[in-house]
Amino acid sequence: MxxxxxxxxxxxxxxxxxxxMAHQTLENNLHEPTVTLGPLVHNPEVVSEFENKGVKVVSALNEAPQGTVIFRSHGVPVSFYEEAKERNLTVIxxxxxFVKKSQNFARRLGRLGYVVIVVGDANHPEMKSVRSFISAEHLVTMDPKDLNQISPEKKVGVIAQTTIPKTMLDKIVDACHERFCEVEVYDTICDATKVRQEEAAECAAQVDCMIIIGGQSSANTKKLTQICQKIQPKSFQIEHEREIDFSWFSGVKILGITAGASTPVSVIERVKRFIEEKILLN
Ligand code: SF4
Structure with missing residues (x-):
């Protein structure tokens, strides 16, 4: 195979x-407690590896002991920087x-008097962070109908959650041009998700079975799985190689393996080796 x-x-x-950055912090901070605010990545294996090295996950700053707190890649609400300072915590x-860039656009548009429209999922941590940087009127949405909440006389500035598809941003931007006279758009979408999705689709079209590695709570991994399943119904999402059922590979000549944006390349390599070794043994 x-x-x-x-x-x-x-x-x-x-x-x-x-x-x-978390590894570096551990090396530099041997004698001080280090925590992450929320899981560092949506990958339980990586999180438990750090936990084994003493890095605890806390869900709020008031749970953090005196020491260092790591803010994860999605960003945090702006008030958390102040709160960490008040609690004398060192922030990494x-x-x-790319998220910082969105935060800066959001802040600047708000200061310039635009109503800021952030295209994305209001419940996603990145959106909670970005909207906290806007001191003016704003809206987080994925639905053009919500634009009716904003007076058509207002000028609007549009930015996007880094991981949404470009088509979703375009839909809102088109609706904005129809409703408002002044529309300023900053495309803050990051290519990483798009590239992974396109490559996964290409791969799924060429193989007889697909394995997608990533945390069950990882939205981008779930999306990859959905994309692959549409093209290759024999597509399975796993967090760890022990979940593999080797009957999936019956009659399979080419197997594809991909992974969500929180899964280290070393884990992909390990799963690949595991499958190769098992197949050689049988
Ligand atoms: S998906 Fe893009 S924006 Fe999000 S953490 Fe990765 S590189 Fe940054």
């Missing part, structure tokens, strides 16, 4: 950077620079 892995499968640049800010 041949195994194909798309070129950019697995961890994106922003998450890799956050993991690297692993917010992805």
């Amino acid at each position: 041949k195994i194909m892995v798309p070129k950019n499968a697995g961890v994106c640049w922003g998450v890799e950077r956050a993991i690297e 800010d692993a917010t992805c620079p």
Whole structure:
């Protein structure tokens, strides 16, 4: 059986950077407690690896002991920087620079008097972070109908959640041009998700079975699985190689393996090796 892995499968640049920053912090901070505010990445294996090294996950800053807190790549609400300072915590800010760019656009548009429309999922942590940087009127939405909440006389500025499809941003921008006279648009979508989705689709079209590695709570991994399942119904999402059922590979000549943007490349390699070794033994 041949195994194909798309070129950019697995961890994106922003998450890799956050993991690297956490490793560096551990090396520098041997004697001080270090925590992450929320799981560092949507990958239970990576999170438990850090937990084994003493990095606890806290869900609020008041749970953090005196020491260092790592803010993850999605970003945090702006008030958390102030709260961390008041609590005398050292902050390692692993917010992805692409998310920082969105935060800056959001703040600037609000200051310039625009109503800020953020295209994205209001419940996503990145959106909670970005909207907190806007001191003016704003709306987080994925539905053009919601634009009716804003007076047509207002000028609007549009930005996007980094991981949404471009078609979703375009739909809202078109609706904005119909309703408002002044529309300023900043396309803040990051290519990492799009590239992974396109490559996964290409791979799924060429194989007899697809394995998608990533946390069950990872939205981008779930999306990859849906995309692959539409093209290749024998597509299975796993968090760990022990979940693999080798009957999936019956009659399979080419197997594809991909992974969500929080899964380190080393995990993809490990799963690949595991499958190759098992098949050689049988
Ligand atoms: S998907 Fe893009 S914006 Fe999000 S962490 Fe990765 S590189 Fe940054």
